[in-house]
Amino acid sequence: MISLETLYKLRLLKENDPIGFRRVYSNLPKDAQKYIAGYWYFGTARMNQVIPWHAPWRQFIVKPGRGYGKNWMASRNIIDYVLNNPGHRVNCYSRTTSECNDVMVTGESGLEPAFKEIGIELIQGSTREWPTTSDKAIYLVTRDHAQIRMFNRSLIRFYGASKTRGRQSHLTYVDEIFTWFETETNRNKKLEIAYQELMTITRLGDNPRMIITSTPQPVSILKQMYERQKKNNDLIIVHGSTFDNPYLSDVYKQELIDAYGNTRRGQQELYGSEQWEVPGALWNDSMIKHVKSLPEDIVRIVVAVDPAISNKVTSDETGIVVCAKTRDKKYYILEDGSLKGSPKEWASRVIALYDKWEANTIIYESNQGGDMVAETIKNVKKNVPIKAVRASKGKYARAEPIAALYEQGLVYHLEGMDILEKQLLEYNPEFYSHSPDRLDALVWGMHELSKKAEYNISWV
Numbered sequence: 001m002i003s004l005e006t007l008y009k010l011r012l013l014k015e016n017d018p019i020g021f022r023r024v025y026s027n028l029p030k031d032a033q034k035y036i037a038g039y040w041y042f043g044t045a046r047m048n049q050v051i052p053w054h055a056p057w058r059q060f061i062v063k064p065g066r067g068y069g070k071n072w073m074a075s076r077n078i079i080d081y082v083l084n085n086p087g088h089r090v091n092c093y094s095r096t097t098s099e100c101n102d103v104m105v106t107g108e109s110g111l112e113p114a115f116k117e118i119g120i121e122l123i124q125g126s127t128r129e130w131p132t133t134s135d136k137a138i139y140l141v142t143r144d145h146a147q148i149r150m151f152n153r154s155l156i157r158f159y160g161a162s163k164t165r166g167r168q169s170h171l172t173y174v175d176e177i178f179t180w181f182e183t184e185t186n187r188n189k190k191l192e193i194a195y196q197e198l199m200t201i202t203r204l205g206d207n208p209r210m211i212i213t214s215t216p217q218p219v220s221i222l223k224q225m226y227e228r229q230k231k232n233n234d235l236i237i238v239h240g241s242t243f244d245n246p247y248l249s250d251v252y253k254q255e256l257i258d259a260y261g262n263t264r265r266g267q268q269e270l271y272g273s274e275q276w277e278v279p280g281a282l283w284n285d286s287m288i289k290h291v292k293s294l295p296e297d298i299v300r301i302v303v304a305v306d307p308a309i310s311n312k313v314t315s316d317e318t319g320i321v322v323c324a325k326t327r328d329k330k331y332y333i334l335e336d337g338s339l340k341g342s343p344k345e346w347a348s349r350v351i352a353l354y355d356k357w358e359a360n361t362i363i364y365e366s367n368q369g370g371d372m373v374a375e376t377i378k379n380v381k382k383n384v385p386i387k388a389v390r391a392s393k394g395k396y397a398r399a400e401p402i403a404a405l406y407e408q409g410l411v412y413h414l415e416g417m418d419i420l421e422k423q424l425l426e427y428n429p430e431f432y433s434h435s436p437d438r439l440d441a442l443v444w445g446m447h448e449l450s451k452k453a454e455y456n457i458s459w460v
Contacts, residue, residue: 046069051211066256068245074173092104093172094175094176122139179217182289260418292415294324303363305363306365308340316340318339319437319441320337329450331410331450363445366388374386374388402442402447
């Protein structure tokens with residue numbers, strides 16, 4: 001068996017000097033050539049997917065875009081580690097134990113298919129059993145975790161995010177930590193505690209290590225990692241993009257571009273680049289919590305409209321946002337239907353959303369357009385409940401009490417409203433160059449539901 005350090009250096013040589021690599025390779029014994037040719041480093045793996053185990057690092061952080069191949073990368077590197085370190089313990093963490101099974105183990109890029117590629121079969125067994133041959137590994141699920149037992153007495157254990165205390169390891173692998181606790185209050189604090197606990201349990205042996213792979217988010221622990229990298233020089237951060245992976249289909253890549261292109265979230269989801277808060281902005285990423293479904297106790301829904309005053313190429317958009325309130329005074333942003341269009345076009349969109357969500361009321365800002373807004377909506381559909389609002393204070397002051405609701409963890413977004421969220425995160429009146437129409441519509445709708453604002457409102 002050729003050492004991982006030698007394999008890494010050969011792969012690096014192939015990356016930087018293909019001619020030199022071929023010269024070295026041609027002078028190796030035939031059995032070494034065969035071993036190298038069949039090793040995963042020299043197949044479809046990219047250089048930034050190969051972990052330098054011989055280097056003096058304590059933490060190895062990979063923050064890629066979607067489709068980069070982080071799960072494929074993690075599976076093969078973890079297998080390298082357990083095969084080369086008999087008797088070592090590896091702890092693997094994801095948000096839940098079921099995600100560990102579905103993604104890390106049995107997923108298409110998981111450990112089970114990676115083991116199969118090198119002739120090792122996962123079989124069932126008990127907590128007292130170890131495999132008796134090197135071509136078998138025992139996979140079993142216990143009450144609070146799952147584990148894989150290797151012939152060489154190495155052990156891979158799998159846990160959810162709530163099990164980060166007390167389980168010592170030589171190597172800890174953490175998947176998608178930057179996305180943990182997304183819908184919970186005090187998220188940054190919970191992440192900091194989990195991160196510290198993970199570092200604490202990674203303490204066995206002479207060289208304990210932690211690997212983290214996660215699409216980035218602007219959370220406090222990522223700042224801590226950057227600070228540690230500068231201070232201690234024992235932390236490696238690898239950046240990666242969706243477009244690094246030449247094996248992704250053009251159809252899939254185009255779908256990602258359509259969904260995230262030219263948005264702040266796209267910088268994270270496609271290019272692995274976290275987007276930090278704008279100074280002076282009322283919202284930050286940690287305040288915007290996403291859910292995939294709605295609770296059953298919604299008691300009121302409004303469609304809020306911030307109308308544009310003209311219909312030209314240079315005109316602002318008409319902000320149209322659907323907001324909901326539950327019985328226990330939590331709030332949900334259901335849809336952003338904002339558009340640039342004629343009065344008839346935006347009024348038709350308003351009515352369509354009103355009907356789609358079976359809303360109770362349409363709210364519109366009457367500072368611009370006055371009664372014309374109500375008449376335009378009624379021309380599309382008569383006998384719909386409409387309220388007009390007029391404020392005496394500026395946009396920033398109007399938005400402050402609504403941002404406070406977000407900060408308290410009381411507001412949730414359905415997915416798919418990246419442009420609205422970008423506006424929330426970037427709005428600072430000193431620097432923002434155009435009207436935040438989507439933000440305004442959201443603020444009017446949330447005010448109607450929460451009655452939180454402390455500025456003058458008149459209903460007409």
